[in-house]
Amino acid sequence: MGATFGAVPVAGASVPADCVLKSTSVRGAVESHTYRDATGTTVKAVAGKMITTECMLEVIGKAPLTITAGAFAAGTYKQISAKVSEGNTEFPTSSLAFKKFSNR
Numbered sequence: 001m002g003a004t005f006g007a008v009p010v011a012g013a014s015v016p017a018d019c020v021l022k023s024t025s026v027r028g029a030v031e032s033h034t035y036r037d038a039t040g041t042t043v044k045a046v047a048g049k050m051i052t053t054e055c056m057l058e059v060i061g062k063a064p065l066t067i068t069a070g071a072f073a074a075g076t077y078k079q080i081s082a083k084v085s086e087g088n089t090e091f092p093t094s095s096l097a098f099k100k101f102s103n104r
Contacts, residue, residue, distance in 0.1 A: 010055050012077040013098040019061035022093070028053045030104070047104070053077075055098040062086075063094035075102040 015021045031048035055077060065082045072078050077098040086092040 010057070010077075010098075012100070013055045013057060013096070015057065015059055016061070016063045016094075019059040019063055019094065021057060022060050023058040025056045026053065049103050051102050051104060053100050053102070057096040057098070059094045059096065060091050061094065062092045063096055072099070072101055076100055
C-alpha cells in the first residue's frame, strides 16, 4: 500500500504501491420512491434499499491503468476508472474511481 499525506484512506479502496495518497472523496446516494394520491399530490416518500457509494482517490505517482472485469460484489468497492496526468514540471498524478453497491 502506498503512503499518505494526512489524507484518510478509504477502507476497501486501495492506494497503489509506489503512489502517495493526496486526497479522497466519498459520496453516497440512496434511491427514493414517492407515492401520489389520485389528485397527483405526493403523500409519501420513502428511501429505497440500495445504497450506491462512489469513492475518488487522487494520488501522486503513476497508478496502473488496469481495470478488472467482472460483476460487482455487494458491499465491496470495485475500481471503475483510472486516469494518469503528466507534465514537465510536476510528478505524475492519478485519479482512481471506485464504486460499491450495498443494501440497507
